[in-house]
Amino acid sequence: MRNIIKNINIKADRTLILSKLNNNRAYVLLVFIMILMSICAPNFLGTGNIVPMIKTALLPIMAGIGFTYVMIGGNFDLSIGAVINVGAAVAMGEFNRFFAAFGGEAAGTKAVVLGWIVAILIALAAGVLVGLINGLLVAKGRIHSFIVTIGMMTALTGFVYTYCKGNTISADNTLFVNILERPFIKVPYLEVFTIRFLVTVIIVIFFEVLLLKAKWGRDLLMVGSNEEAAWHAGINTQRKIIWTFIFSGFTSAFGGVMFAISMNAAVPNYGERGINPLMIVLASTIIGGTELTGGRGSVVHTTVAVLTIQAIFNGLIIMGMGFDAQVLAAGVLLAVVVLYESYSLYKQNLKKGAKAALLKEVPELKARRKSAC
Template sequence: MMSIASTTGAASAPANNRRKWLADYSMPIAYAILCVVLAFTVENFLSLANIVGLMLSVAQIGMVACTMMMCLASRDFDLSVGSTIAFAGVLGAMILEATGSIFLAVGGGMLAGALIGAGNGVLIAYLRVNALIATLATMLMVRGLAFIVSKGQAVGIANETFISFGDTRWFGMPLPVLVTALCFIMFGVLLNHTIFGRNTLAIGGNPEAARLAGVNVERLRVWIFLIQGVVTALAGLILSSRITSGQPNAAQGFELDVISACVLGGVSLQGGKARIFGVLVGVLIMGTLENVMNLLDVDAFYQYLMRGLILLAAVLFDQLKTRGARH
């Protein structure tokens, strides 16, 4: 009997390993297949100009996805990132217009992002407000502030040095793309090779067990949201330099694209599971599909429909993986 049981266990081990491998690498494989198909079916998809344009178009999503990954891994999420991008861009443009100082403009925008993120963290961690309600309220308030301080108008940027940040190329790549690449490297190291990252995954997996192990759960959650706010504000400032103005209506629906990219990349909505490479693939999938729809001149209304379907598919995929892990 023991021999039969051990043989069965040995036989099931490779099958379990294969299932785990498919779960971990299904999206990268799917993306590789998608790229091959598009290369043969969509004209100019693999042209250098289109590839660079694709990476530039997902730069802001990629930056914020790095911090949203940490947020989701800790069993939280943030719906206010789109509004924070708009407010940071508007505030930075206004400070730049008033003072002419790039340092003050960038510092002011990122300080605003830090305060918004920390405020979300305090509401959720210490005041026990549900993350959906807290960040939804913040989303509305911050978007309102962006319209109020700008009087509902775009704030133009005339500073050539600030504008050049969005256009400058190093090693043939736009600077925003390089900043995004740096974010992926930094947050990959933070998640996988630091106590901060391990504790983030721990509180997402089981907050009470993490607390019993000595993790200050509330303080860590505030720090995660604060970092999210700072990086999101930086993304907003970079966006304002690219479009040469601070737009109070910028980045509407941005938060859904970021969450979709993270979930497609294998970040669990249940918390406790995240991989930076998966998030990168998720960001590229979102950007590639939008890029292809633009190349094919698909109407914007259908693009909204497709983004909704992608979000739904991402959530269903996460649910299926969670159920599979339980069984």
């Protein structure tokens, strides 16, 4: 009897460890990739690689926050790539307009500061507006989020092209352009600490706390896992879903704004011919353990997964595989994770309703049949 209990305990321990590993697979993968890459690629852990790697990851991290929220609510937001472009283009274009309106070069620093504040506010408002429309159509109009965001993506792509007139927009005044990317201290590895980095970290922490520690976030998790139960429990489910879309629009636009300011350029077709930010965000959200049907997920895990993907990209570049191999690697990674996720679900579903005592007999029966043969 004791032996049996012991065996069961060991088995339970094993499954517990495995499930814990699976729940924190973003960290596990990051460590694994870091070790693998530092062996394969020379100088991978040097400051010359780590700092740019984190800097490039900031845009998908920002977009990933909103995407995770929307996915926890049980929906998709395919329009984030377009919203990033909208945020970038609107911030740049409006700055140029307001800079001229506030007096141009003659007015000096005051015009620049005021111009940037107004431009960034307008760009963020645009992102929030897009999210609000998406959310209203999904929650109140009851259209599938997939359709709504596809339509929104098409419309916004057209909008950005007409807004930019097909060109790259740069700011007329470059006084504050590099301020987001300027490191506080010029020490190796600590060069990461820029304003853009800190803002991103603060937003990630804010949304993580909102999701996992606040009542609002717990309600959202409930809406994602079972909308009807949440409704019966007195949660305004529609409003929750609208808010997830607003957050998505806000964070994507914010990411786009910061990206454009630090690059001093807004292109209408960012990510169209290269690696789409949507692709990185989608892959990292799933790798980070957010459930496809909603109800489970974490912003920090998505962030770590973005860093993992970025590490793979940079490692491949150092190994000299080129840009084309990155696309392949990201695709394979996404496919493997999706396949693993759905295969474990498939295995679970096979066992559903089956009796544990009967399942135990299966190997015995098989052995008996073999011996009979």
